[in-house]
Amino acid sequence: MTQPTRDQIRQAARLSVAPMMDWTDRHCRYLHRLLSGETLLYTEMVTSPALVRGGALHLLDFSPAEHPVALQLGGSDPAELAQAAKLGQDAGYDEINLNVGCPSDRVQSGTFGAVLMKSPGLVADCVKAMQDAVSVEVTVKCRIGVDDQDPETVLPDFLEKVSAAGCERFTIHARKAWLQGLSPKENRDVPPLDYDLVLRMKQAFPQLHLSVNGGVTSLAQAKEFLQAGLDGVMIGRAAYHQPADILCAADPEIYGTGQVSDPVQAVHQMLPYIEAHLEAGGKLAQVTRHMLGLFAGRPGARQWRRILSEGGHKDGAGPDLVLEALSHIRQAA
Template sequence: MTKMNLPERLAKMDEKDSNNDSFRLSVAPMMDWTDRHCRYLHRLMTRRAMLYTEMVTAPAVIHGPAARLLGYDPAEHPVALQLGGSDPRELAKAVRIAAPWGYDEINLNCGCPSDRVQSGCFGAVLMKDPDLVARCVSAMQAETAAPVTVKCRIGVDDQDPEQVLPAFIDRLAAAGISHFVIHARKAWLQGLSPKENREIPPLDHDLVLRMKARFPELTICLNGGVTSLAAARELLAQGVDGVMLGRAAYHDPGHTLIGADALWGEDHAPAPDEVVRAMLPYIESHLAAGGRLHQITRHMLGLFHGRPGARGWRQVLSSDACREGAGVDVVLKALERVEAAAAAA
């Protein structure tokens, strides 16, 4: 039997199966990181996990270059679009515009704590107005057959999460939302930077687990502080329906995404060097269309994290990929550093 390469094997995957329980593991929407190149790379490592776009605001979709903001490679499925906004009419229009792209899920951001998001009255600040969020998601649901989901925090500022979070979930469930991704930290809208909001407010995984017990009919996924597949497995075993990985999936995809499909009972686990070689045709196509090498390779820097040759891999890509005319030869040169280090180990 002829051995198929990695993209060919992905193409053979049954589309219905690809979307089955994809929420079991997902990669968080991360601004400036989870663009289409990053998602293509991640998809080569996991067939099953749900991949999220960067947050795109509803006004940007309505008034901006829709093809650039919404376009993606079909190999990325299952893929979710995360929208930011607080105007039901704008969100409905954005969903309507996005419909032809065929996203597997549309997610409303109710968790981002950045100043820019607060000034637009969306993101985490929306947790203070669950009735408005209910109107937003109802308007979005009217424009798509895809599931509309919500990503939120456990609360904001001085709110009591034990009271606010179940009330928030209950209100949105009444509006038809059955899938929540909960970042298990409060968001402090004053006094903490977005980076600090990802690290300083204490994690409360137990609260999210209690929400699953309280709302067994809903899909409850946990985000925040999960840095390994082992931790994800443990949380799944404790009862949540899904786990969302964030920075760990970006900085160390070789350990957090390769092998992740075992969560679905599958043995898809390509070696990092196989992932690199599978990326080459994609990179060549991007370069042929006028793209730059570093636009892709910046997402590949952590692929060999913790493995022999990781430093040489990063050094070559960091120094050479930004040069004018840089091509796949730079990637192969970096890979040679890894292979040499592995041989010497």
């Protein structure tokens, strides 16, 4: 398919699946694209040192079927991020996103992620360097603040400085990040959500394209944010653990196009992809681990998960195992 335009990417960003380490790899994104043709998909965070210094260009592999798809980069060196952004554009990504939200120790030690909320001038320099290197849009995913910062002061200052460097699209995780004392997992749950602050930022910066992230668990909730004036909603764990609940109705509900998709049909559409992955030397579980929640809440879901979990790692496991697991869904439907 032809690469989407910038306006098409912004339209796609009405709903997006968050970049999630170890989860939103290319196999996961391929599945998600079968469930929704419109939703904007994000890679796991890829660090600029891994691409530029490490030459790990395999981290950029993806299927053309995934469009619209964005590459999320982690880093804090403007020149290196510019090189990484260029590599991402050359690989065919539709957007380059800078991570200013991840609170993990590994990210902090590299001086990128959420710690960059303390350095809006550096983030502005990074964005400017990346934009000068690519023609696709450069966006930022951030928090409302970190540690003892006052989000009411910090977030508008951050948006003002980084947008002055040319960034027009931000996804705001509506929680603070605590860089000391909370684990990355706790940072996704413990700090309170402040959706009202994000909504006020849209009023204060009407020219910016702002998406909200954090704690969104349903399409109904996403629609409420869109109706309240936000430009987009990014969903993380709910889209991964219950992908059918979030993505199957996304196209008609969020974009006003297409039909509600069928997860059973998506499984059948995954089979040729699985065959190709196995022929290339891959293992079944590398793909099916992302499919375990596909029938969450439906009769037969437990057997589906059990068969794939227990059998997916075994030598010779292939499409037949997937069809065996699927038969329990059909019997129960």
